[in-house]
Amino acid sequence: MRFAVIADVHGNIYALIAVLNDIAVQGIEEVFCAGDLVGYCPYPNEVIDLIREKAIPTVQGNYDEGVGEDLMVCGCDYQDAAAMEMGAQSLYWTQEVTTPENKEFLRGLPKSLTMQSGGKEVLLVHGSPRENNEYLYEDAPVLTEVMNELAADVLICGHTHIPYHKMVGAKHVINAGSVGKPKHGRPWATYVIVGMQEDEVVCEAREVAYDYEKTAKAIEESGLPDHFAELIRTGKG
Numbered sequence: 318m319r320f321a322v323i324a325d326v327h328g329n330i331y332a333l334i335a336v337l338n339d340i341a342v343q344g345i346e347e348v349f350c351a352g353d354l355v356g357y358c359p360y361p362n363e364v365i366d367l368i369r370e371k372a373i374p375t376v377q378g379n380y381d382e383g384v385g386e387d388l389m390v391c392g393c394d395y396q397d398a399a400a401m402e403m404g405a406q407s408l409y410w411t412q413e414v415t416t417p418e419n420k421e422f423l424r425g426l427p428k429s430l431t432m433q434s435g436g437k438e439v440l441l442v443h444g445s446p447r448e449n450n451e452y453l454y455e456d457a458p459v460l461t462e463v464m465n466e467l468a469a470d471v472l473i474c475g476h477t478h479i480p481y482h483k484m485v486g487a488k489h490v491i492n493a494g495s496v497g498k499p500k501h502g503r504p505w506a507t508y509v510i511v512g513m514q515e516d517e518v519v520c521e522a523r524e525v526a527y528d529y530e531k532t533a534k535a536i537e538e539s540g541l542p543d544h545f546a547e548l549i550r551t552g553k554g
Contacts, residue, residue, distance in 0.1 A: 318347075318434045318435050318512070318513050319345055319347075319510060319511065319512045319513075320345060320347040320348065320349060320434070320510070320511055321340045321343070321345045321347070321348045321349070321508055321509065321510050321511075322348070322349050322350070322351060322441070322473055322491070322493040322508060322509050322511060323336055323340075323348065323349075323350050323351070323373075323493060323496050323508045324350065324351035324352060324353065324378075324443070324474075324475025324476070324492075324493035324494065324495060324496065324508070325351070325352070325353045325378070325475050325476065325478050325493075325494070325495035325496060325497060325498055326350075326353065326354050326355075326364050326368075326495075326496045326497040327353055327354075327355065327356045327357045327358050327380070327495070327496075327497040327498040327554075328354070328355050328356060328357060328358035328359060328360045328361045328364055328411065328497065329357075329358040329360065329364070329496065329497025329498065329506075329532050329549070330358075330360040330363040330364050330367065331527050331528055331529070331531050331532050332496050332497045332506040332525075332527050332529070332532065333364055333367060333368075333496055333497065333506075334367070334527075335506060335525050335526070335527035336496050336506050336508050336525050336527075337367075337371065339508075339523065339525045340508070340510075343510060343523075345510060348371070348373050349373065349374050349375070349430065349441055349473075350368060350373050350374065350375035350376070351375075351376055351378070351441055351442065351443055351473060351474055351475035351476075351493050352375060352376045352377055352378025352379075352380075352381055352426070352442075352443035352449070352475060352476075353378030353379065353380045353381060353443060353475065353476070354368060354375070354378070354380075354381055354423070355380055355381060355384050355411050355415060355423070356380040356383075356384065356391065356407055356408065356411050357407050357497075357498055357536075357541070357545050357548075357554075358497055358498070358532055358535070358536060358541075358545070358549070359414075359535050359536055359539035359541060360535070361384070361411050361414060361415045361419070362414070362415060362416055362419055364497075365415075365419040365422060365423070366419070369422065374430055374441075375426055376426060376427055376428060376429055376430055376441055376442055376443050376449075377423065377426035377427065377428055377443065377449060378443040378444075378449060378475065378476065379391055379392035379393065379443065379444065379449045379450035379476070380392075380393070380408075380411075381423040381426055381443075382423070382424075382449065383408055383412075384408070384411050384412050384415055384420065384423055385420045385421070385422075385423030385424035385426075386424060387412055387420070388408075390405075390408070391404065391407075391408045391450075392449070392450035393450065394450075394452060403542040403544055403545070406541065406542055407541060407542070407545070410539075410540060410541055428442065428443075428449060429441060429442045429446065431469065434471075434511075434513040435512075435513025435514050435515060435518075436513075436515045437469075437470040437471055437513055437518070438468070438469040438470050438471070439469060439470070439471045439472075439473060439513075440467065440468075440469035440471070440472050440473070441473045441474075442472070442473075442474050443474065443475055443476055444474060444475075444476040445459075445463050445474060445476075446463065446466070446467065446472070447463065449476075450476070451463075451476075452476055452477050453474055453476070453477065453490065453492065454477055454479070455479070455481040455483055455492070460483075460485060460490065461485055464485035464486065464488050464490060465485075465486070467488055469488075470487075470488055470489065471488065471489045471490075471491065471511075471513075471518060472488070472489070472490045472491070473490075473491045473492075473493060473509075473511070474490070474491075474492055474493070475492060475493050475494070475495070476492075477492055477500070478494060478495035478498055478499055478500040478501075478554055479492060479494060479495075479499075479500050479501055480492050480493060480494030480501070480507050480508075480509055480522040481522075482509075482518075482520035482522070489518045489520075491509060491511060491518075491520050492509075493507075493508055493509045494507030494508060494509065494522060495507060495554065496508060497532075498548065498549070498554035499552045499554055500552065500553060500554050501524075501552055502551070502552050502553060503524065503552040504529040504549060504550055504551065504552040505524040505525055505526050505527070505529075505552065506524070506525045506527055507522060507523065507524050507525070508522075508523055508525070509521065509522050509523070510523065529549050529550060530550070532546075532549050533546035533547075533549045533550050534546070536549065
């Protein structure tokens with residue numbers, strides 16, 4: 318069985334459309350989303366509407382929770398006061414423009430999804446099984462702790478915006494990267510295709526070119542911080 322996982326769209330409708338088109342070209346019919354549909358880019362409603370139209374099973378990211386619940390913070394990890402201030406601007410801007418119906422949709426998203434594939438149990442979350450805003454970087458010491466506690470065979474997450482596939486003991490952890498705000502140093506959207514067989518888990522991380530300049534210019538015209546446009550252009554989101 319092969320399926321695609323997307324994550325961290327963050328209001329970037331142009332990247333999402335490009336990725337869904339690429340998934341279709343690859344012949345993948347089943348798509349899951351590891352959360353964070355909104356924030357930073359100016360199309361939260363368009364992204365949510367497309368996810369709903371396509372009926373893509375989605376877990377709730379920390380930003381989805383922050384917007385859906387109208388929270389004061391999004392649970393993001395900012396490096397300094399300036400980044401924190403811009404993050405607050407993004408959160409409040411997104412809360413203001415997201416429709417009540419779409420906020421209700423975000424509130425209703427599950428924290429996790431469990432599925433069976435190729436004889437293996439797969440757990441899909443946004444951050445980690447413990448917290449939707451816990452970062453599971455590939456080289457983080459906490460990753461071993463989380464995987465040792467994991468009952469499933471495969472953990473799929475997002476939140477870091479950097480894709481990877483790693484084995485911890487006999488278990489697999491896969492990060493889907495970011496569709497809308499990648500951090501791999503290139504502007505292209507990323508997602509993963511996962512293949513499951515009885516004794517094998519195969520993961521292909523794909524990069525998809527799209528017109529990122531349209532997103533960057535839309536950010537600059539929206540009232541969101543211009544710095545977000547530069548992150549889109551450089552892939553240092």
